[in-house]
Amino acid sequence: MSVSPAVPSTHASQPNRGWYKRNEIAITPWLFLLPAMIFFAVYVIVPIGQSFWISFHEWDGLGEKAWVGTANYERLLGIGDQNMDRKFTVSFWNNLKWLVLYLLAIPAGLFIALFLNQTVTGIRFYKSMFFFPFVISQVVVGLVFSWFYLPREGLLNAVLAIFGAGPVNILGDPTLATYGIIAAGLWPQTAYCMILYLTGLNAVDPEQVEAARLDGAKGHKMLWYVILPQLKPATFIAFVVTIIGALRSFDLISVMTNGGPFGSTRVLSFYMFEESLSEFGFRMGYGAAIAVVLFFLMLGFITYFLYSMYRDEKGAH
Amino acid sequence: MFPTPLEKTSRQWQISYQVLLPIMLIIWLLPLIAVANFSIKPESDFVNGNYWGIPSSFDAFSNYGKVFFESNMPRYLLNSLFITIPTVIGAVALSCMAGFALGIYKFRSNLLIFFIFIAGNFVPFQILMVPVRDLTVNMNLYDTKTGLVLFHIAFQTGFCTLFMRNFIRALPFPLIEAARVEGIAEWKIFLYVVLPLMKPALAALAVLIFTFIWNDYFWAVVLTQGPTAQPVTAGITEFNSQFRAAYHLMSAGSIVAALPPVAMFFLMQKHFIAGLTLGAVK
Numbered sequence: 001m002s003v004s005p006a007v008p009s010t011h012a013s014q015p016n017r018g019w020y021k022r023n024e025i026a027i028t029p030w031l032f033l034l035p036a037m038i039f040f041a042v043y044v045i046v047p048i049g050q051s052f053w054i055s056f057h058e059w060d061g062l063g064e065k066a067w068v069g070t071a072n073y074e075r076l077l078g079i080g081d082q083n084m085d086r087k088f089t090v091s092f093w094n095n096l097k098w099l100v101l102y103l104l105a106i107p108a109g110l111f112i113a114l115f116l117n118q119t120v121t122g123i124r125f126y127k128s129m130f131f132f133p134f135v136i137s138q139v140v141v142g143l144v145f146s147w148f149y150l151p152r153e154g155l156l157n158a159v160l161a162i163f164g165a166g167p168v169n170i171l172g173d174p175t176l177a178t179y180g181i182i183a184a185g186l187w188p189q190t191a192y193c194m195i196l197y198l199t200g201l202n203a204v205d206p207e208q209v210e211a212a213r214l215d216g217a218k219g220h221k222m223l224w225y226v227i228l229p230q231l232k233p234a235t236f237i238a239f240v241v242t243i244i245g246a247l248r249s250f251d252l253i254s255v256m257t258n259g260g261p262f263g264s265t266r267v268l269s270f271y272m273f274e275e276s277l278s279e280f281g282f283r284m285g286y287g288a289a290i291a292v293v294l295f296f297l298m299l300g301f302i303t304y305f306l307y308s309m310y311r312d313e314k315g316a317h
Numbered sequence: 318m319f320p321t322p323l324e325k326t327s328r329q330w331q332i333s334y335q336v337l338l339p340i341m342l343i344i345w346l347l348p349l350i351a352v353a354n355f356s357i358k359p360e361s362d363f364v365n366g367n368y369w370g371i372p373s374s375f376d377a378f379s380n381y382g383k384v385f386f387e388s389n390m391p392r393y394l395l396n397s398l399f400i401t402i403p404t405v406i407g408a409v410a411l412s413c414m415a416g417f418a419l420g421i422y423k424f425r426s427n428l429l430i431f432f433i434f435i436a437g438n439f440v441p442f443q444i445l446m447v448p449v450r451d452l453t454v455n456m457n458l459y460d461t462k463t464g465l466v467l468f469h470i471a472f473q474t475g476f477c478t479l480f481m482r483n484f485i486r487a488l489p490f491p492l493i494e495a496a497r498v499e500g501i502a503e504w505k506i507f508l509y510v511v512l513p514l515m516k517p518a519l520a521a522l523a524v525l526i527f528t529f530i531w532n533d534y535f536w537a538v539v540l541t542q543g544p545t546a547q548p549v550t551a552g553i554t555e556f557n558s559q560f561r562a563a564y565h566l567m568s569a570g571s572i573v574a575a576l577p578p579v580a581m582f583f584l585m586q587k588h589f590i591a592g593l594t595l596g597a598v599k
Contacts, residue, residue: 028503029418033430036415036474043471044437047448054447061451118323120335128586129342133349135582137532139550140575143557143567147355148348153368153564155351187348192593199594201319209319218321227319234597244439251534255554272443277539284447291443302439306432313428 048295055288061276065285072289087263088290091271094178095247095297098267101182102189102246106238109193110231114223116194117201127198134191142255145184146171171257174264181252181265189245193238200234201227236308243301247294268294355568356380363564380569388559389544390570393552397577400462400469400548401530405523407470408477412522413515415474416481417507421493431482438475442535445472453540460541465548468540469530477522480595484518485511521592524585528578549574 020027055072057065078084116127133141148154151169160166170180204227212226228235250269257265259274266274268290276287323331343350351369357377358367367373384390419431449468450459458464488511496506537551544552553574560566582589 024503025422026424029422029424029427031504032414032418032507036411036434036478037430039411039467039471040434040437040474042452043449043468044440044445044475045433047445047452048440050448050451051444051446061447114320115341117318117320118334120323120338126338126342128583130345131590132579132582133346135528135578136575137534137550137578139532139534139553140571143553143571144348144352147564147568148351153363155347155369158369159347195590196594196597199590199597203598204319206318222319234594237594237597240439247441250442251550254534254538269441269443273446273535273539276447287443288447291441291446294441295444298439298441302436305439306436309435310428310432 051288051291051295054285055292057285059282059284061282061284068285072286075286076289076293087266087271088268090263091266091268091290094265094267095294097178098182098185098246098249099243101179102185102242102249103239105186105189105193105242106235108186108190109195109238110197112190112194113197113201117198127195131191131195134188134195136188138185138188138251139255141184141188142181142252145180145187145252146256149180172261174261177257177261177265181249181256184256185245185249185252189242192241196234196238197231200231204230240305244298247298247301268297352568353572355564356572358565360563360565376565377569380565381573383566384556384569384573388556388570389552390549390556390573392544393547393549393556394573394577396462396544396546396552397531397548397550400465401527403466404469404473404530405526407466408473408526409519409522411470411474412477412481413512413519414507415478416485417511419478419482420485420488421490421511431478434475434478438472438479446539450539460543460546462541462546465536465540465546468536469533473526473529477526480522480592481515481518483595484515488514517588517591520585520588521595524581524589525592527581528589531578 054065056067056069058068058072059065074080075082076085076088112130116123116130136144148156149170151157151167151172156170157167160168168176170176208226208230209222212222217226248269249267250273253259253265253267253270254273259266259270272287272290272294275283275290323334354369354372357375357380358372359374359376359379362368362370362373365373415434419427453459453464453468456464458467492510492514493506496510501509531548532550533548534550537548541547541551544555547555553571556570557567560570
């Protein structure tokens with residue numbers, strides 16, 4: 001059954017419109033996308049491919065690239081008759097420490113959010129003050145914590161002395177230094193997770209909470225069975241940003257220990273930088289190979305994140 | 318509301334909560350308080366071993382004065398500004414357009430392009446480092462603010478497009494259909510219908526990108542090397558070697574370096590948090 005539209009179609013009344021006009025709906029999105037796509041392709045997509053390519057070469061960044069096949073990877077992973085690159089092993093294990101310990105930001109953030117989710121006077125001020133370490137640059141956070149850890153001038157040892165402990169030289173001790181840096185990183189990261197959870201808690205359905213209360217649920221049972229399921233989107237984002245943040249850790253290490261003492265605080269991202277732009281000469285090929293390994297480490301997580309987002313996207317339509 | 322509102326709890330807990338709040342805050346900000354305390358002390362306090370006590374005299378003016386008048390700090394701050402502002406404008410402009418295209422139009426590769434933008438945003442910087450540095454050197458933009466700005470715009474476009482597209486998706490679509498029925502050109506729909514509705518998203522993104530770029534360190538050390546182009550995050554290392562072991566000056570310097578994004582956050586708190594927590598609630 002065909003009914004003519006109430007509004008006369010403008011398309012039919014202009015038979016001689018230009019090619020652009022006729023295809024406007026199809027072309028416009030591409031015109032709007034073009035600048036962003038060019039920028040993104042030139043600076044992000046193509047370089048990923050180039051890094052793979054460079055990782056099969058020996059290159060000082062200036063002269064000709066010399067093809068070496070998989071030699072860089074063999075040296076890195078110790079394939080054949082050589083040992084695994086010791087610096088790489090240290091970096092890799094430190095990366096794992098970062099990944100695991102950095103996730104503590106999520107429960108810590110949730111804890112602070114629960115503590116602050118009240119409506120007393122001045123609570124807005126407290127929320128902002130708890131959050132604002134996140135806004136400070138990692139370089140300054142690194143400096144602040146390295147002064148906090150100073151064996152003589154640092155406040156940490158002064159506090160420890162009150163409890164009769166210490167003094168410790170955290171950043172000078174190869175077994176402690178990495179943990180000291182991770183603690184510094186946890187500070188802003190916890191603030192970030194806190195704000196995610198505060199927003200999430202704000203949107204928790206009050207009727208469900210009341211209903212659960214009438215059923216006698218309270219305390220951790222309420223938290224686990226009623227509140228946390230509703231905080232799932234916040235937890236997902238907290239998880240994404242924390243994982244990405246852990247694997248990107250570079251600024252803090254560079255500022256606080258510069259990889260030391262005795263190379264004990266290196267992570268892959270730092271080691272890669274060191275190899276590529278070190279004072280001992282630019283080993284871009286080897287650096288690129290480390291970056292590729294880091295990329296694959298991250299790819300697992302990226303795939304999972306994208307898959308979850310894709311599922312939501314499909315569910316929304 | 319969870320946890321139980323304070324009004325409905327016991328009197329003891331109400332009082333202990335009010336006492337706990339400031340104590341927790343002080344513990345939370347302890348490292349920062351120590352540095353702020355450092356920055357207003359006179360040098361003699363460090364010689365006498367008065368590290369964490371009350372300053373023997375209030376020397377904030379002379380310490381911060383030195384930062385502004387006897388170092389390269391103002392230069393670095395200006396560099397940061399000249400890197401951050403164009404990046405904010407560029408990234409927001411590009412992603413507005415891309416977000417419009419991906420949020421409004423249905424075409425086959427829509428979701429694929431959208432996911433490429435998101436994926437690129439998660440990639441470790443290091444895999445881009447060597448090629449981007451090479452590209453910047455070849456364009457004669459190494460150690461210039463422009464080189465840094467171009468890269469930042471490109472990289473931030475990923476996150477911004479994700480943000481803008483989701484925001485535009487949530488706008489009432491009948492509005493756009495109505496405009497189309499009126500025969501309004503598509504680019505005019507973008508300019509006069511969609512863009513005015515995006516003001517909150519624009520504000521939120523602008524403050525977020527400002528903070529991210531101001532705080533960037535990695536690309537600053539990869540793409541620049543001297544006081545002509547380096548932003549303050551990288552310049553602070555030079556500042557610290559100038560005043561080696563002068564903790565009162567180094568801490569004043571880092572407070573100055575950290576301040577602009579902090580000020581931005583406190584001024585634009587609502588937008589900042591709205592931007593950061595986008596997607597935390599469904």
